[in-house]
Amino acid sequence: AAHNLERACELDPRNLPYLIAFAELYECLHDYEQWAKATDRIPALHPDRKPPRIWRAFIEVDQRADTGPLRVAIEKILAEDPASAKNPFLVSFRFNLALCDRDLDAAGSLAPALSQKEALSFPLEISPDFWVGVVARLKRDENSARAAFVRARTEQEKEVRGHPNAAGLLSCLGLIDAYLGKKEEAISEGQRAMELLATARSSMLVEQRVKTYFAIICAWTGERELALQRLEILAKPPSGLSYGDLRLSPLWDPLRDDPRFEKIVDSLAPK
Numbered sequence: 001a002a003h004n005l006e007r008a009c010e011l012d013p014r015n016l017p018y019l020i021a022f023a024e025l026y027e028c029l030h031d032y033e034q035w036a037k038a039t040d041r042i043p044a045l046h047p048d049r050k051p052p053r054i055w056r057a058f059i060e061v062d063q064r065a066d067t068g069p070l071r072v073a074i075e076k077i078l079a080e081d082p083a084s085a086k087n088p089f090l091v092s093f094r095f096n097l098a099l100c101d102r103d104l105d106a107a108g109s110l111a112p113a114l115s116q117k118e119a120l121s122f123p124l125e126i127s128p129d130f131w132v133g134v135v136a137r138l139k140r141d142e143n144s145a146r147a148a149f150v151r152a153r154t155e156q157e158k159e160v161r162g163h164p165n166a167a168g169l170l171s172c173l174g175l176i177d178a179y180l181g182k183k184e185e186a187i188s189e190g191q192r193a194m195e196l197l198a199t200a201r202s203s204m205l206v207e208q209r210v211k212t213y214f215a216i217i218c219a220w221t222g223e224r225e226l227a228l229q230r231l232e233i234l235a236k237p238p239s240g241l242s243y244g245d246l247r248l249s250p251l252w253d254p255l256r257d258d259p260r261f262e263k264i265v266d267s268l269a270p271k
Helices: 001-010 016-028 032-045 051-064 068-080 081-084 088-100 104-113 127-137 144-161 167-179 183-199 203-218 222-233 242-249 249-257 260-268
Strands: none
Touching: 001 081, 016 032, 032 051, 032 242, 051 068, 051 088, 051 242, 068 081, 068 088, 081 088, 088 104, 088 127, 088 242, 104 127, 127 144, 127 167, 127 249, 144 167, 167 183, 167 203, 167 249, 183 203, 203 222, 203 249, 222 249, 242 260
């Protein structure tokens, strides 16, 4: 893949989708040096594009759990173009930044504005109400959290009915059920989603995410041993896990008091 994408970029060096795909390949592999080099090629050829500046700053979040460069990049873009505050792409990164920093007021104001297809932490489609519920739970507002998760479930269930063999959609439904305390349903949906991966032609990203979501489902339904077993496997590259994700995301909070979890996190830390 690296060879073919490099050749494609040589043949058509200003082709933005090729350059993005080339960078995303190294993102999936957690080859941060090559990811940075590939990403740096984009603004050099497309200096007017704002997303590459965000992608470049996000590498530090993924690799080092350092949100500083991302915050600086976002603030600079907003200062240059205040209207971009409503851009779905930027909203997703601002929300993710707020969530990583546990800035719950900012996260709460941004969550309802999330676009279903733009949410950074969940490239698979999930209702923005899920994130409204996550923030409410972090604020210990359980009534609001449950109401948001119920709304999210209604929406997600409708999507699953329309696409019963979509592993990603089913996996997200399992995640919502885990947050609602529906243990049996959540585990079943998560397992079924992984079974669908074996029979469907899924992208690497979908496969990584479905397996990661199952680990989160296990964590939130009290199946700690199973969650840690899955994480030990997922920590081996290529995978959807990163040091920044495990260190910062509140979705892993149920495991934070376990030394085995910390050992897995430390294994992904930058050397």
